[in-house]
Amino acid sequence: MSKNKCPSESVSDExxxxxxxxxxxxxxxxxxxxxxxxxxxxxxxxxxxxRRLVGCSGxxxxxxxxxxxxxxxxxxxxxxxxxxxxxxxxxxxxLEDIMAEGNVVVEHHVTDIFPERWFDAIFVLRTxxxxxxxxLKQRNYNAKKxxxxxxxxxxxxxxxxxxxxxxxxxxxxxxxxxxxxxxxxALNIHHWIxxxxxxNH
Numbered sequence: 001m002s003k004n005k006c007p008s009e010s011v012s013d014e015x016x017x018x019x020x021x022x023x024x025x026x027x028x029x030x031x032x033x034x035x036x037x038x039x040x041x042x043x044x045x046x047x048x049x050x051r052r053l054v055g056c057s058g059x060x061x062x063x064x065x066x067x068x069x070x071x072x073x074x075x076x077x078x079x080x081x082x083x084x085x086x087x088x089x090x091x092x093x094x095l096e097d098i099m100a101e102g103n104v105v106v107e108h109h110v111t112d113i114f115p116e117r118w119f120d121a122i123f124v125l126r127t128x129x130x131x132x133x134x135x136l137k138q139r140n141y142n143a144k145k146x147x148x149x150x151x152x153x154x155x156x157x158x159x160x161x162x163x164x165x166x167x168x169x170x171x172x173x174x175x176x177x178x179x180x181x182x183x184x185x186a187l188n189i190h191h192w193i194x195x196x197x198x199x200n201h
Contacts, residue, residue, distance in 0.1 A: 031100070031101070031102030031103075031120075032102050032103070032201075033102040033103035033193070033196075033197065034102060034103075034120035034121065034196045034197075034200075035099055035103070035104045035105075035106070035118055035119050035120055036059075036104075036105050036106070036119060036120060036121045036122070036123060036189065036193075037106050037107075037108070037114070037118075037119045037121075037122045037123070038050055038053075038105055038106070038107050038123050038125065039107075039108060039110070039111050039122065039123070039124055039125070039158055039162060040124055040125030040126065040127070040158055040176070041109065041125075041127070041132065041149055041152050041153040041157075041158055042109055042136065042149050043127065043135040043136045043139070043149065044125035044127040044132065044153070044176050045125055045127065045176040045182055046107045046125060047063065047107060048182055049123075049125065049176065049185055049186060049189075050063070050105050050107045052182060052183065052185075052186035053105050053186055053189060054105070056186055056187070056190045057189070057190045057193050058103070059103055059104060059105040059193075060098070060103055060104045060105070061104075061105050061107065062095070062098070062104060062105070062106050062107065063107045063108075064091070064106065064107065064108040065108075067091075067094070067095070068086055068087075068091055071090075071091070071094045072090070073087045073090045073091040073094060074086065074087065075087045086113075088113050091113075092113075092114070092115065099118050106118075109158065110161075111158065111161050111162040111165050111166070112161055112164070112165040116165065116167075119170070120170065120196060121170050121172065121189075121192065121196075122162050122166050122171045122172065123172050123173075123174055123185070123189065124158055124159045124171065124172065124173045124174070125173075125174055125185075126153070126159070126173050126174065126175055126176060127153065127176050127177055128177055129150055129153060129154065131177050132149070132150060132153055133146070133150060159171075159173055
């Protein structure tokens with residue numbers, strides 16, 4: 001399989017793909033607290049990590065799929081992918097003021113639709129294929145979608161996309177196989193947020 005985009009997660013529940021349009025660049029004012037992006041192949045534990053971060057760091061958590069549905073950022077239904085298109089321009093407009101305030105963790109499986117200046121750190125979650133297979137099977141992914149996501153993780157598609165879309169020094173990959181690793185990742189990111197505050201004020 002060629003090295004291409006991972007099958008998308010749901011606009012509402014991580015089970016339906018989202019078709020992408022184009023991105024718009026937005027300039028932001030100086031933030032008091034950082035914004036971070038948590039990304040990774042579907043099934044790598046993004047939502048679980050974000051939930052932990054909200055608890056320990058007080059970040060505002062934005063799941064792009066849920067936000068797009070609630071904010072009316074969905075386009076026409078795409079029969080081929082069995083999903084709504086994602087209106088990226090409208091999504092960016094809706095998020096602009098929120099992101100300007102800082103203190104936001106955005107969760108999405110795609111990295112290159114966002115303005116580069118939005119984020120101070122990108123965390124790419126990585127999971128071994130045995131764990132990932134089990135997680136995706138629990139979601140009742142069909143055979144093709146399951147296989148495509150496994151291939152996406154093997155080829156580190158999202159990590160490469162993140163490194164191409166943002167400065168390499170702000171892109172970090174984190175192992176996300178066991179619950180202990182998720183807890184450790186949340187604690188390390190919390191410490192990073194605290195250090196960012198000291199370094200930038």
